[in-house]
Amino acid sequence: LDENDYLEFLISDPGTKTIGLYLESVSHGRRLMDLAASTQKPVVVLKSNTNRASNQIARFHTTALAGNDEVVSSALSQTGIHRVDTLQEMMNAFKIFSLPFMKGPNLAIISRSGGSAVMAADAAHRYGFKMIPFSEDFFNHVRKKVRAGVIRMTNPLDLGDVFDLEFYKEVLERALQEEGVDGVLFSHSYLPGIDEMTTKNLVRSSMELSSFYQKPVCLCLIPDSSEWIMMRKTADFPIFTEPDDALKALALSLKHYRNKFEADFHPCNTFEIPSSKGQSTRKQSDKIFSPGEVFELLRGYDLPVADYKLVKDYEEALGAAALIDYPVALKIADSDVVHKTDVGGVRLNIETPDELKRAFQDLKGDCFLIQKMVNMGHEVFIGGKHDPEFGPVILFGLGGIFVEAIKDVVIKVAPITEREAGEMIQGVRGSALLNGFRGGLKADLESIKRCLVSVSRLLYEHPEIQQLDINPLIVLREGQGCMVVDARILSIAECSLNKRGFQ
Missing domain, CATH: 3.40.50.261 (Succinyl-CoA synthetase domains)
Structure with missing residues (x-):
C-alpha cells in the first residue's frame, strides 16, 4: 500500500472530514493529484525530505529553475492540496478545518x-x-x-x-x-x-x-x-x-x-499520462533536437514561430535572407550549442547583404539559422521538464537573461487550462511589466495564455521530452500576438519512459 491507497480510502470514508498525510516521497504523483481533485474534503500534506542530493550544473534553464521540491509544492497546490512545513502547522490546519469554511476575505x-x-x-x-x-x-x-x-x-x-x-x-x-x-x-x-x-x-x-x-x-x-x-x-x-x-x-x-x-475552479479532469502520440514516429534517445525539429514540432501545436531557414554557407544564407526579408538574425544552429549568446553565436538586426557577410565571417559552425527579426516586445520564458514524480510540468517567467538571474517562475503540472495559464502569468512577480507598468508596453496576455496551454498539451502528449526551453518568446503589444524566436528540446531514452507508470 502507498499513500494513494490510504488517501482513496479516507476520501470514501464518510466519517473522515479532513485528511492529513505525512510524506517523505511521492509514489505516483499524478494519481495523488487525481484523487485530491476528486474530493471536496481538505487534504493536508506535510512533505519532508526536501533537499536535493546533488547540485549539478544545469544545461537547461528549466533544470535549475524547477527542482523536485518546487514541483511538489506546485503540483499539490494545483489540485487544492494544502502543503504545510511543520507538524504544528498541520495541527493548526486540522483545527481550522473543523470550523465552517471562510467564504470570503472580510x-x-x-x-x-x-x-x-x-x-x-x-x-x-x-x-x-x-x-x-x-x-x-x-x-x-x-x-x-x-x-x-x-x-x-x-x-x-x-x-x-x-x-x-x-x-x-x-x-x-x-x-x-x-x-x-x-x-x-x-x-x-x-x-x-x-x-x-x-x-x-x-x-x-x-x-x-x-x-x-x-x-x-x-x-x-x-x-x-x-x-x-x-x-x-x-x-x-x-x-x-x-x-x-x-x-x-x-x-x-x-x-x-x-x-x-466556487464555480470558476475547474482543474484538469485527469492528470494521467496518455500513450504518446509522438512515440511511434519519434525514436530519439537522449539527444537535443535540431532547431528545425524543434520549430516544426512547436508549429504542429499552433505556436507562432518566427520565419526561419537553416543554411550551411553564406550563399544559402543570402538567398534565405532575401526570401525572409531583412532585417534578420543569424545564429549558430549546431545542436550541441545550448546557450548561443554565451559563445557569441548570435548576430541581430542584420539589414543588408554586406552586414550578413560580415556576420557570417565572425561565426564558426557547420549549420546556421537565418531568422526574421522580431522587435519591440516583452521577452518571456516558457519551459518544460519531465519530473520523476509528476511527469511533464510547465514553467513560465520573464525571459532573456533574466530567467536565471531573477528565477521568478511559476510551475504547474501539465496539461493546464486557460484559467491556470492566466494564473501563471499573474503569478510571477514581474507580471506588472507585462501589464504595462508606468505606461510601458501592455503585452498581449491572451497570446501568452494560448502558448502556455499549447505547450502544456505538447508536453502531456510527448512524455519522451525531458527538457524544453522557449526563451525568448517575444510578446508584442496587446492584440498583436507573440513569436517564438529560440527554443530547445531534449528527449529521453524510450526505455526510461516506463518509470513510475508514466506510460
Whole structure:
C-alpha cells in the first residue's frame, strides 16, 4: 500500500472530514493529484525530505529553475492540496478545518488587548484578509458597556475598556451578524482564578455561534500551562494561542473554499499520462533536437514561430535572407550549442547583404539559422521538464537573461487550462511589466495564455521530452500576438519512459 491507497480510502470514508498525510516521497504523483481533485474534503500534506542530493550544473534553464521540491509544492497546490512545513502547522490546519469554511476575505477582529489587536491586524494583512468597517449600530451596542470611554470604534476592536465578560458573547454575535463579515478572530486574555468561568462560557458560545451562523470563529486564548488542558476540555472547539497561527490557518480555509466550492475552479479532469502520440514516429534517445525539429514540432501545436531557414554557407544564407526579408538574425544552429549568446553565436538586426557577410565571417559552425527579426516586445520564458514524480510540468517567467538571474517562475503540472495559464502569468512577480507598468508596453496576455496551454498539451502528449526551453518568446503589444524566436528540446531514452507508470 502507498499513500494513494490510504488517501482513496479516507476520501470514501464518510466519517473522515479532513485528511492529513505525512510524506517523505511521492509514489505516483499524478494519481495523488487525481484523487485530491476528486474530493471536496481538505487534504493536508506535510512533505519532508526536501533537499536535493546533488547540485549539478544545469544545461537547461528549466533544470535549475524547477527542482523536485518546487514541483511538489506546485503540483499539490494545483489540485487544492494544502502543503504545510511543520507538524504544528498541520495541527493548526486540522483545527481550522473543523470550523465552517471562510467564504470570503472580510474579517472582524475583536481583542481584549490593544497590542494583540494590532498584531492581529498585521497578520490579517499578511495573509490577505480585509477588515471592513463595523456598522454604527454595532458600535452603539458596544458603547453600552464602555466604562472609561477610551475605546476606539474601529475594526480591529479593542474591548479592553469592557469588563463585563458575559457581554463578549453579544459582541461576538453582533460581529457575526454584520453584513459582509465572513469570519471573526477573537483574541482573549484572562486572569486565572478570576475569569475562568466566564472564559469557559466564551469558548462554548464561540462554538455555538460559529455553528449557527456557519462562519468561522478563531478563538485565541493565552492561558497559563496549568489551565490550557482544562480550557481545551470545556468544549470540542479549536483554540489557538497566537493570532498569526490562527490567521495563517484561516487563509487555508479561504483558499480551500475558493478552490473547491466556487464555480470558476475547474482543474484538469485527469492528470494521467496518455500513450504518446509522438512515440511511434519519434525514436530519439537522449539527444537535443535540431532547431528545425524543434520549430516544426512547436508549429504542429499552433505556436507562432518566427520565419526561419537553416543554411550551411553564406550563399544559402543570402538567398534565405532575401526570401525572409531583412532585417534578420543569424545564429549558430549546431545542436550541441545550448546557450548561443554565451559563445557569441548570435548576430541581430542584420539589414543588408554586406552586414550578413560580415556576420557570417565572425561565426564558426557547420549549420546556421537565418531568422526574421522580431522587435519591440516583452521577452518571456516558457519551459518544460519531465519530473520523476509528476511527469511533464510547465514553467513560465520573464525571459532573456533574466530567467536565471531573477528565477521568478511559476510551475504547474501539465496539461493546464486557460484559467491556470492566466494564473501563471499573474503569478510571477514581474507580471506588472507585462501589464504595462508606468505606461510601458501592455503585452498581449491572451497570446501568452494560448502558448502556455499549447505547450502544456505538447508536453502531456510527448512524455519522451525531458527538457524544453522557449526563451525568448517575444510578446508584442496587446492584440498583436507573440513569436517564438529560440527554443530547445531534449528527449529521453524510450526505455526510461516506463518509470513510475508514466506510460
